[in-house]
Amino acid sequence: MQTKWLVKKGQARILLLFLGWSGNARTANNFRPEGYDMLAVYDYRDLDDFSAILQALAAYPERILLAWSFGVWVAEFLAPELPSFHRHIAINGTPRPIDDRYGIPERIFRITLKGIEREGVEKFCQNMYGRPAADDELPDRTLEELIGELRSLSRCNTLPSPETLPWDHALISERDAIFPPENMLAYWRMRHVPVFRWETGRHYPFSETGTKIVEQLLNR
Numbered sequence: 001m002q003t004k005w006l007v008k009k010g011q012a013r014i015l016l017l018f019l020g021w022s023g024n025a026r027t028a029n030n031f032r033p034e035g036y037d038m039l040a041v042y043d044y045r046d047l048d049d050f051s052a053i054l055q056a057l058a059a060y061p062e063r064i065l066l067a068w069s070f071g072v073w074v075a076e077f078l079a080p081e082l083p084s085f086h087r088h089i090a091i092n093g094t095p096r097p098i099d100d101r102y103g104i105p106e107r108i109f110r111i112t113l114k115g116i117e118r119e120g121v122e123k124f125c126q127n128m129y130g131r132p133a134a135d136d137e138l139p140d141r142t143l144e145e146l147i148g149e150l151r152s153l154s155r156c157n158t159l160p161s162p163e164t165l166p167w168d169h170a171l172i173s174e175r176d177a178i179f180p181p182e183n184m185l186a187y188w189r190m191r192h193v194p195v196f197r198w199e200t201g202r203h204y205p206f207s208e209t210g211t212k213i214v215e216q217l218l219n220r
Contacts, residue, residue, distance in 0.1 A: 002043040003052045011037045014060040015218075016053065016085075018042075020069025020093065021153060022121060022139040022146050031206045033215045036064065043141070044074055045149045050081060062086050064218065065165070068205060069093040069178065070153055076161045089217050090170045091205045092179055094187040095163045097156060102187035104179055113150055121146060127177040130202040167193045169217045173201030173210075 004025040006017070015036040019027050023042035032038070039056050057063055065085040067075040072093035096102040098109050116124060120143055125133035139146055170188040172181050172195055181197075188195050198213055205214060 001041055001047060001050060001053075003056070004040045004042075005038070005056075006040050007032060007036065007038040009037060011035060012060065013037065013062040013064060014039060014057060015064045015066055016041065016057065018065070018067040018071030018075045020071050021150055022124075022141070023068075023071070024140045026136070026140055028206050030208065031211045031214065033211075033218055041071070041074070043145070043149060044070065045145070045152045047074065047077065047152075050078055053078075053082065057083055065089070066214070066218075067091065067093065069203065070097050070156075073097045073153075073156055073161060076163055076165055077156075077159060079165050080162060087218070088165050088167045089214070090167050090188075090193075091214065092171065092173050092176050092184070092201075092203050094179070094184055095161055095165075096187060097179075098154065099157075099183070102183050102190075104183075109154065113147075113154065116143075116150065117147055124178075128203045130175060130177070130204075163191075167191065169193065169220065170195050171198060171201075171205065171213065171217060172196070173198045173203060173205065175199075175201060176203045178203040 013036050015038045017040045019040055019042040063085045064087045066089050068091040072090045073095050076095040094103050098104055098106055170193050172184045174181050174197055
């Protein structure tokens with residue numbers, strides 16, 4: 001895993017942001033909620049070393065967890081090793097990211113992985129944004145790294161995940177072309193988690209409208 005401080009001003013609250021697959025330090029450039037220091041977590045090729053997260057969290061009396069896409073599963077997987085949080089918000093993902101009922105159907109995931117191995121990430125990014133991605137919106141990492149990360153995440157179903165985090169809210173984009181919205185809704189209803197449905201939203205949540213919605217959820 002990699003971590004990057006997006007905001008570090010010595011504030012009393014920290015927002016720990018688990019990004020999705022292919023994330024990097026600039027993925028959430030448009031997202032700067034007021035009143036939080038913010039640490040981004042990404043690159044899930046290796047989930048063994050989370051010491052930087054523990055060190056960062058120890059300095060803050062109030063901790064907020066925000067997880068997007070595959071980051072929702074990573075947050076659940078690491079939860080037994082992390083301190084408690086005051087709020088937990090999931091965005092366009094579930095703790096069962098490769099699942100025919102509650103996540104990306106397994107066949108679709110395999111097709112996506114093979115397509116990225118053959119052709120790169122441009123088609124995936126177009127599906128994520130709902131339009132062709134600009135150059136500065138493409139992942140700022142090598143294709144080899146991204147394929148390695150996706151292969152590592154493909155093994156998520158074989159790893160223990162307690163699914164015990166007390167999620168406060170789940171945001172579902174109704175036009176998400178990565179995680180089927182109906183599967184996400186089924187999962188969060190099963191967990192009795194309040195759902196906010198973004199009618200025009202795509203998988204990528206950090207657009208101008210999306211950041212406002214996420215900030216509203218943070219303040220509820």
